């Protein structure tokens with residue numbers, strides 16, 4: 001469908017950005033693992049930082065998966081359909097969150113995620 005060509009472009013751009021962000025995050029982790037191991041307190045702080053970075057990485061990865069799914073849905077004509085109730089997702093919601101896989105009703109029933 002023509003109207004989704006644009007969305008596809010947007011999603012691909014998002015995907016690129018996220019991959020770049022993920023690269024940066026991974027790079028930061030490696031950088032943080034430089035030896036400071038003699039100082040126990042420092043090490044604890046480093047572990048905390050790595051946990052935060054891990055979480056950032058995980059949420060970026062989760063978003064990447066969602067975007068990939070949305071792109072494949074565009075390709076096979078399932079884009080814009082709620083995966084929970086199979087109702088169409090509103091255009092407003094798709095405009096706000098182009099890679100969402102749930103309609104606003106199901107998303108709010110699922111409860112807030114982070």
Ligand SMILES: [Zn+2]
Pocket residue numbers: 082083084085086087102103104105106107
């Ligand atoms: Zn739904």
